[in-house]
Amino acid sequence: MSLPAREPPPSADASLTLRFDDSDRDVLARAFRTPGEGSPAWRLNGEAHRISLVDGFDRLLAWPVLQGVTRYDHQERTALRVLRDMRGRAILADEVGLGKTIEAGLVLKEYAVRGLVHRALVLTPAALTEQWREEMETKFSLPFAVLRSVRDWDRKPFLIASMDTAKREPHRGAAQARPWDLIIVDEAHRLKNRFSLNWRFVAGLSKKYMLLLTATPVQNDMDELFNLVTLLKPGQLHTYDRFLERYVASPDRRVPMRVSELRGLLRDVMVRNRRGIAFTLPPRRVHSLAVRLSPAERRLYDDVTEFVRDAYWSASGRLPWTARLTLIVLQREIGSSTFAVAETLRRLAQSPLFRLDERERLEELRQDAAAISSNAKAARLRAFLKSVDEKVLIFTQYLRTLEYLRGVLEADGRRVAAYHGSLSPAAKDMAVRTFRADGEIFLSTEAGGEGRNLQFARTVVNYDLPWNPLRIEQRIGRVHRLGQEREVHVVNVWAEDTVEANLMELLDRKIHMFELVVGELDLILGNLDERRSFEDLMMDIWVLRQAEERRSALRRLGDSLIRARAQYEQVKETNDAVLGDTGEAVSA
Amino acid sequence: MSDALPLRPFVIEALTDLGATVSEGDSLVWVQAPESVHRNLEVAPSFALAFDPERSREFEAELVAPGSYFLERLVSVVARRGQWDVSQCTVTGKEWISEALRESGLGPDTADFSLVDGIEDEILLLFAFRVTLVSDEKRESFHLVAVSLVDGSTWPVDPDRADARLFPHPSPGIRPDLETGYRLATESLRTMTSVDIERFRTRSLGLLEEEVRRIFGYFDRTIDGQRLHQRLAGPRS
Numbered sequence: 001m002s003l004p005a006r007e008p009p010p011s012a013d014a015s016l017t018l019r020f021d022d023s024d025r026d027v028l029a030r031a032f033r034t035p036g037e038g039s040p041a042w043r044l045n046g047e048a049h050r051i052s053l054v055d056g057f058d059r060l061l062a063w064p065v066l067q068g069v070t071r072y073d074h075q076e077r078t079a080l081r082v083l084r085d086m087r088g089r090a091i092l093a094d095e096v097g098l099g100k101t102i103e104a105g106l107v108l109k110e111y112a113v114r115g116l117v118h119r120a121l122v123l124t125p126a127a128l129t130e131q132w133r134e135e136m137e138t139k140f141s142l143p144f145a146v147l148r149s150v151r152d153w154d155r156k157p158f159l160i161a162s163m164d165t166a167k168r169e170p171h172r173g174a175a176q177a178r179p180w181d182l183i184i185v186d187e188a189h190r191l192k193n194r195f196s197l198n199w200r201f202v203a204g205l206s207k208k209y210m211l212l213l214t215a216t217p218v219q220n221d222m223d224e225l226f227n228l229v230t231l232l233k234p235g236q237l238h239t240y241d242r243f244l245e246r247y248v249a250s251p252d253r254r255v256p257m258r259v260s261e262l263r264g265l266l267r268d269v270m271v272r273n274r275r276g277i278a279f280t281l282p283p284r285r286v287h288s289l290a291v292r293l294s295p296a297e298r299r300l301y302d303d304v305t306e307f308v309r310d311a312y313w314s315a316s317g318r319l320p321w322t323a324r325l326t327l328i329v330l331q332r333e334i335g336s337s338t339f340a341v342a343e344t345l346r347r348l349a350q351s352p353l354f355r356l357d358e359r360e361r362l363e364e365l366r367q368d369a370a371a372i373s374s375n376a377k378a379a380r381l382r383a384f385l386k387s388v389d390e391k392v393l394i395f396t397q398y399l400r401t402l403e404y405l406r407g408v409l410e411a412d413g414r415r416v417a418a419y420h421g422s423l424s425p426a427a428k429d430m431a432v433r434t435f436r437a438d439g440e441i442f443l444s445t446e447a448g449g450e451g452r453n454l455q456f457a458r459t460v461v462n463y464d465l466p467w468n469p470l471r472i473e474q475r476i477g478r479v480h481r482l483g484q485e486r487e488v489h490v491v492n493v494w495a496e497d498t499v500e501a502n503l504m505e506l507l508d509r510k511i512h513m514f515e516l517v518v519g520e521l522d523l524i525l526g527n528l529d530e531r532r533s534f535e536d537l538m539m540d541i542w543v544l545r546q547a548e549e550r551r552s553a554l555r556r557l558g559d560s561l562i563r564a565r566a567q568y569e570q571v572k573e574t575n576d577a578v579l580g581d582t583g584e585a586v587s588a
Numbered sequence: 589m590s591d592a593l594p595l596r597p598f599v600i601e602a603l604t605d606l607g608a609t610v611s612e613g614d615s616l617v618w619v620q621a622p623e624s625v626h627r628n629l630e631v632a633p634s635f636a637l638a639f640d641p642e643r644s645r646e647f648e649a650e651l652v653a654p655g656s657y658f659l660e661r662l663v664s665v666v667a668r669r670g671q672w673d674v675s676q677c678t679v680t681g682k683e684w685i686s687e688a689l690r691e692s693g694l695g696p697d698t699a700d701f702s703l704v705d706g707i708e709d710e711i712l713l714l715f716a717f718r719v720t721l722v723s724d725e726k727r728e729s730f731h732l733v734a735v736s737l738v739d740g741s742t743w744p745v746d747p748d749r750a751d752a753r754l755f756p757h758p759s760p761g762i763r764p765d766l767e768t769g770y771r772l773a774t775e776s777l778r779t780m781t782s783v784d785i786e787r788f789r790t791r792s793l794g795l796l797e798e799e800v801r802r803i804f805g806y807f808d809r810t811i812d813g814q815r816l817h818q819r820l821a822g823p824r825s
Binding site for chain 2: 017018020024027028030031032036037038039040041042043044045046047048049050051052053054055056057061062064065066067083087088109112113114115116141208209230233234235236238239240241242425426
């Protein structure tokens with residue numbers, strides 16, 4: 001007779017006794033009175049229970065079901081350490097690019113598989129909510145939803161919310177009213193101040209396990225480290241007074257004392273994996289292919305830009321938010337190719353978002369775009385490809401640009417594997433396999449093989465440049481990641497006097513973004529004292545009417561970026577000095 | 589999830605027992621399931637199963653691996669069935685006696701038992717228990733306990749051998765005292781698991797006490813420190 005399992009309620013008794021499931025009585029009552037399902041069913045019932053038994057955290061169970069996650073020893077060790085030794089409360093402070101998100105996902109998945117986590121909350125900056133949702137769904141098959149309304153706190157057991165939204169009413173009360181099995185806080189250095197709303201909000205959440213993710217637990221001074229650790233484990237670093245007295249050199253609160261003793265305490269709550277010598281990524285080499293647009297392309301680019309500026313600064317001030325977004329799309333598409341922009345122009349020429357005269361102008365622009373059959377950037381790309389004798393990844397944001405490039409490259413006799421969001425999972429697999437086995441060119445849209453191993457190639461061409469630098473970084477990250485052993489080449493194709501030229505000025509010349517390690521850019525941009533997204537900043541500069549205004553706005557943004565990078569470098573140094581080897585050097 | 593049993597035979601047998609038609613390919617298993625089954629498993633009427641994660645994208649196959657959604661569903665469906673059964677063990681000859689004694693460590697390999705006074709029918713009850721211990725972690729174990737209602741004796745049974753030599757008994761026509769058997773089995777289970785449970789309890793409580801001491805200590809000392817600061821600052825005018 002097989003009796004169903006039930007989790008007994010926790011016991012605080014001096015002697016813990018087994019409690020039996022109430023439904024056992026029903027089984028006993030039914031047995032012999034109703035026909036059974038047969039001997040095989042009885043045996044299979046037992047096997048079903050045995051197969052689903054959970055036995056502590058001796059090993060990770062979830063690896064086989066993860067999709068597109070390369071198995072790295074340091075991530076496995078970290079997850080096991082958090083599960084076994086830290087009992088689910090840890091600061092994951094790996095250096096950038098070593099996969100903190102994967103480690104957090106692993107821990108969460110292991111808890112979920114064992115039935116120990118039924119409700120989980122991820123708190124993250126607003127810009128990263130969708131990225132978290134996508135990663136948790138595609139890699140870990142965890143059905144997270146992004147917070148949209150206050151009702152979601154009740155309805156969605158796996159929720160991702162921006163910290164800024166969640167910490168304010170009515171969300172704050174709703175979030176704190178319910179117990180959570182696990183809370184993950186990304187960019188946890190934003191909890192550095194224990195008097196801040198962020199800190200108090202997280203402290204007020206009822207939670208069983210908690211993971212704080214940050215590459216830089218110490219931003220300015222040692223108080224921040226105390227606040228972070230105390231949020232996770234009150235008393236681990238003693239009281240505040242005792243912490244200052246014992247571990248902080250007065251009067252400069254940035255300098256630690258008794259460092260090895262402090263690190264000993266931190267090891268109980270923090271994992272910080274660092275790049276060992278064998279784990280250092282090979283360098284990136286950047287190639288800039290500046291292109292002069294053909295006269296027809298130049299004219300169209302300027303005309304589209306003029307239309308965008310006119311509509312953006314429309315005297316009526318009636319431009320709705322959706323129309324502003326549309327203008328951004330238009331400007332981005334013309335930066336990719338005339339083929340990308342033509343269809344949008346056709347659609348907008350019929351859109352009620354615009355006045356009749358504007359629609360007529362859009363129709364003229366569409367006709368101009370349709371009349372252009374060649375592309376100066378494509379010519380430059382083809383010339384570049386003649387000098388390359390290895391596999392190349394080419395990224396574009398737009399399917400129409402991809403289709404055009406595919407046509408011209410195949411006409412050149414190139415073996416092209418196309419990869420885009422409209423393909424089925426099987427077709428995407430096939431594209432990657434074809435490229436690996438026999439392809440020369442992997443031509444991809446932004447869907448570009450998230451999580452797929454493409455490290456067997458090492459050259460990335462940005463045929464157009466997304467205005468969000470993190471998207472550019474994701475492209476490069478397809479090949480410049482753990483497992484890459486050769487120098488990586490990043491080739492940027494861009495046209496002079498365009499938004500993309502501005503991007504190159506800021507990202508390449510000012511902060512040398514293309515040479516950063518994956519993850520560092522995120523931290524640098526986080527240091528910008530700016531609430532607007534980087535795309536919005538670019539657009540706001542581009543739509544300024546006077547060239548001098550645009551130049552000086554660009555200069556100001558460039559200076560801010562330089563300061564943000566310097567600040568990041570300083571914080572990195574501080575963290576190395578304070579935290580040092582609280583984890584281990586990754587060496588495989 | 590345990591790896592005590594291989595997944596593939598279990599999944600194929602379970603689906604077949606549920607009424608599905610299963611055909612095995614090299615890397616994938618093809619399944620046609622009746623409506624009640626595919627609805628419960630939340631899959632299409634015809635679907636493929638992959639036991640290798642690398643192959644699960646082919647034909648949009650359902651991945652079968654620890655932690656996969658399909659396996660969770662299947663385990664849940666299978667565990668709701670077959671909660672009781674009646675089987676019969678028919679013994680002939682006397683070889684089984686020496687074999688059983690040998691396996692129990694009670695007789696030498698070469699012993700020959702020729703004196704058998706007689707063989708009587710007896711109803712034995714076999715109870716399966718899943719024991720779950722939960723604190724910050726979870727530890728589970730599976731136990732089979734046999735009960736003889738004749739003398740009230742109980743003993744553990746190896747799950748891998750539980751159904752050896754058993755054959756379905758089509759028409760039971762019996763009404764054993766299940767309540768008594770269940771009580772005896774649970775008492776036996778308590779004894780069998782008491783050491784593990786005590787170890788788990790001691791460790792969990794120890795960790796909890798340490799945690800509570802640290803947290804309370806932190807707040808107590810913080811309050812003391814604030815009082816001291818206030819005293820040193822002197823009375824406010």
